[in-house]
Amino acid sequence: MKPSLEVLPLNSWVETNGKPLIISGPCSAETEEQLVETARQLSQLGAVHVIRAGVWKPRTRPGSFEGMGKAALPWIQRAKAETGLPFAVEVATPEHIELALKYGVDILWVGARTTVNPFNVQEIADALRGVDVPVLVKNPVNPDLALWIGAFERIAGAGITKLGAIHRGFSTGEASKYRNVPLWQMAIELKSTFPNLPIIGDPSHMAGKRAYLQELAQMQMDLNYDGLIVESHIDPDNAWSDAAQQLTPAAFGEMLEHLHIRKADSPNLEFQNALEQIRSKIDNVDRQLVETLAARMALVEKLAEYKRDNNVTVFQPERWKEVHETRAKQGKKMGLYPELVEEIFKIIHMESIRKQTEVMNSNEQSA
Numbered sequence: 001m002k003p004s005l006e007v008l009p010l011n012s013w014v015e016t017n018g019k020p021l022i023i024s025g026p027c028s029a030e031t032e033e034q035l036v037e038t039a040r041q042l043s044q045l046g047a048v049h050v051i052r053a054g055v056w057k058p059r060t061r062p063g064s065f066e067g068m069g070k071a072a073l074p075w076i077q078r079a080k081a082e083t084g085l086p087f088a089v090e091v092a093t094p095e096h097i098e099l100a101l102k103y104g105v106d107i108l109w110v111g112a113r114t115t116v117n118p119f120n121v122q123e124i125a126d127a128l129r130g131v132d133v134p135v136l137v138k139n140p141v142n143p144d145l146a147l148w149i150g151a152f153e154r155i156a157g158a159g160i161t162k163l164g165a166i167h168r169g170f171s172t173g174e175a176s177k178y179r180n181v182p183l184w185q186m187a188i189e190l191k192s193t194f195p196n197l198p199i200i201g202d203p204s205h206m207a208g209k210r211a212y213l214q215e216l217a218q219m220q221m222d223l224n225y226d227g228l229i230v231e232s233h234i235d236p237d238n239a240w241s242d243a244a245q246q247l248t249p250a251a252f253g254e255m256l257e258h259l260h261i262r263k264a265d266s267p268n269l270e271f272q273n274a275l276e277q278i279r280s281k282i283d284n285v286d287r288q289l290v291e292t293l294a295a296r297m298a299l300v301e302k303l304a305e306y307k308r309d310n311n312v313t314v315f316q317p318e319r320w321k322e323v324h325e326t327r328a329k330q331g332k333k334m335g336l337y338p339e340l341v342e343e344i345f346k347i348i349h350m351e352s353i354r355k356q357t358e359v360m361n362s363n364e365q366s367a
């Protein structure tokens with residue numbers, strides 16, 4: 001069964017006047033003064049639609065600052081009253097939900113460390129039954145699309161229709177300049193699974209460092225995300241959590257000014273015609289690509305029959321090295337991104353091995 005979700009459009013629950021939804025605020029609510037002043041400066045930018053703050057913080061190791069908890073909730077009420085802006089908070093337990101709603105929090109989000117655990121997500125969903133509140137779900141820490149999808153299904157199953165995703169990147173164990181690897185394909189697949197589900201980019205947690213925020217936010221806008229959630233703080237260097245990735249409200253305002261916001265499409269006829277023509281050429285090239293792949297696989301199958309009859313192994317390290325290197329070199333010569341050709345040939349080689357193993361372990365003999 002193809003999964004589907006009943007999701008209300010973003011602009012039915014938050015007014016953004018056709019612009020991307022901008023959520024910003026400190027990683028953590030630390031003091032009343034810090035929270036209210038950050039919110040005040042953000043509201044003065046005139047570009048922020050929702051203020052955020054962490055109240056309950058899941059931390060990797062015990063002993064780190066775990067959020068101010070319930071004590072911060074009245075500060076949120078004051079920040080809301082002074083700015084007139086709605087407020088979003090992370091919740092991880094039914095008790096958090098009850099308290100957040102009691103103190104007038106407008107939007108809840110489920111954090112990456114909660115999304116990984118279906119028991120936790122189900123508890124949250126059960127606590128949300130009968131409540132009309134927008135809920136945003138961050139991607140799970142590990143790159144597992146099914147877990148992310150499952151979280152939406154559980155929360156939607158409790159009757160929540162004001163739903164959105166937050167893409168904050170993944171822990172993959174690979175070396176990366178970013179704190180969390182974006183794995184854009186995951187977000188693209190989520191959008192393909194649930195076309196109506198808004199996706200909000202979280203460049204702060206992806207980047208881990210101020211220096212990468214702009215490029216990541218721009219990429220998220222170019223992927224047609226519906227909004228951004230960015231951490232900001234009146235004194236980022238002295239923040240009690242995530243100091244390296246927070247911006248002052250003024251710096252955040254500047255970052256927003258430098259963002260190119262593009263539209264999903266254009267009615268311009270000349271553009272539409274050009275697009276159609278080029279896309280039809282792309283269709284042809286893609287057809288050739290697929291035919292070429294099929295031709296290669298047919299050759300590999302033939303080769304496997306000889307290997308089977310002569311009792312020779314599938315994997316041939318020397319030949320693979322040659323294939324890999326020559327194709328990468330050729331790609332580079334043609335101006336292609338080197339990793340593109342390398343990665344494609346790794347996939348082709350694995351498929352060649354899979355196919356050959358299948359042929360070699362079938363009982364027929366070649367003619």
Ligand SMILES: O=C(O)C(=O)C[C@]1(C(=O)O)C=C[C@@H](O)C=C1
Nearest residue numbers: 314315316317319320323349352
């Ligand atoms: O050349 C071979 O012996 C093959 O099996 C073909 C092929 C390939 O697909 O290019 C596949 C597996 C080997 O490791 C090397 C190359």
